[in-house]
Amino acid sequence: MNRWKTIVEPFRIHSVEPAHFSTVEERTAWLEEAGHNLFNLRADRVLIDLLTDSGTGAMSRDQWAAIQQGDESYAGSPSWYRFLAAVQNLFPFEHVIPTHQGRAAEKILFSVIGGPGKVIPNNTHFDTTRANVEFTGAEAVDLVIAEGKRPELEHPFKGNMDVVALEELILARGAQNIPVVFVTITNNSGGGQPVSLANLRAVRAVCDKYDLPLFLDGCRFAENAWFIHEREEGQQDRSIVDIVRDIGALADGMTMSAKKDGMANIGGWLAMNDDALAVQCRNMLILTEGFPTYGGLAGRDLEAIAQGLAEVVDPNYLRYRIRSTAYLADALSAAGVPVVRPAGGHAVYLDARSLLSHIPPLQYPGQALATALYLQGGIRGCEIGTVMFGRQPDGSEIPAAMDLVRLAIPRRTYTQSHIDYVIEVVTWVAERASELKGMRIVDEPPALRHFTARFGPL
Secondary structure, eight states: OTTOOSOOOSSOOOOOOOOOOOOHHHHHHHHHHTTTOGGGSOGGGOSEEOSOOSSOSOOOHHHHHHHTTOOOOSSSOHHHHHHHHHHHHHOOOSEEEEESSHHHHHHHHHHHHOOTTOEEEESOOOHHHHHHHHHTTOEEEEOBOGGGGOTTOOOTTTTOBOHHHHHHHHHHHOGGGOOOEEEESSBGGGTSBOOOHHHHHHHHHHHHHTTOOEEEEOTTHHHHHHHHHHHSTTOTTSOHHHHHHHHHHTOSEEEEETTSTTOSSSOEEEEESOHHHHHHHHHHHHHHTOOTTTTTOOHHHHHHHHHHHHHTTOHHHHHHHHHHHHHHHHHHHHTTOOBOSSOOSSEEEEEHHHHTTTSOGGGOHHHHHHHHHHHHHOEEOEEESHHHHOBOTTSOBOOOSOOEEEEEOOTTTOOHHHHHHHHHHHHHHHHTGGGOOOEEEEEOOSSSGGGTOEEEEO
16 A cells, blocks of 8 residues: 555545635735734634644544434433543543543643642643643643754654653652653644653653653544554554553553544543542542533533544554645655654644744744735644743743744545645745744733734734
8 A cells, every 4th residue: 555655535525514715805804803813713714724633623424423322411321431431442541531622631630739839841731731730830841852842853753751851850849849740642832743652661760760640641642653653663563552552551641632633523531540639630520520421521522532532543544644744744845844854743833933034033933924824825824832832920931942833734624635735825935934024912811822812013
């Protein structure tokens, strides 16, 4: 199969929805109305929506069929038990607590274990993870390897945690002040880059040395397992399911957004082996989400996730998923557009800081590039840079480690012609990069400002 260059989608289109075409003049007015924030746009004013891959993919025929089996009993629904079995088929955690999405799992966990004086290390925290840590008064610390901060560098596992830096942090801050060590797979903020099994084992060894629990932010666990299968020595002949189980066995728990590798439009879970912690988290769940056998989800959602977890570990799907993302990254690289290399699993990340080197980071080159792509082609991406991560807990502002624009590809949604169009638009804008100007923030909230801030061009 691999001898052929054409990427064949491992599905046929069963149902379609219309795309929305518009003019540059219309998009200019809509951008102004939205305060130059792509989150504020109406979705029907977007032609190709690459804002996020979270909950935006197409569910399969079998997922829609599973929805019909949804049992909406308040407690002990059969749908809950199918969901539980699907999760525990892949992950070895005793306690599985369903939530309406991943950030709800984060909110519950960090509300229980966080607080002033606490430190939460991660390879790289994503936006809601960092916000939920900091909301409790705890400190979120990123410890990705040095290679993960260099967009142009080719490295098979740029999401790896710096194990030496982790141990130095533990010694400096005290193990008693570190309630958990997190690793995000794949590393979203760092370009969708994977973490190796060897690195997870090394992190596990440090955690064991200082008696610290290790948790995964497992949103894209299947994509990470595929990269391990393809890139890590000794893994090529193993099944994806076995690799996923090895990943899970190295951890004490996880948070999960089922809107990513759960292949569903909503849902998530928090899982762990600690009995006492599970009691506290379930109590918080009942207060904020719902009863422990539905956790803010309808029975039909639990069914869709259970089926999605069976589909996401299919090698044919993962081969298509990773190759189609690489197709976009490789074409842009060939056209001279700077992107994070190698390609991530769920998205291509444009290096806005490199492309727009004339725009200082505090004038938000990522936001300038993202809005230009929408203006010229109706493509909606997402800034992953100083807008998202520049504001510090004390109110100061510093440049983020990188200024990127993420083009996140929804699962099983767009065809190759859509991606070819994206290549044309991005290349056209990149050729005129010197004409783009920086941006200023007109209005912003105190936290997670990238979702609702309003901007103006400089």
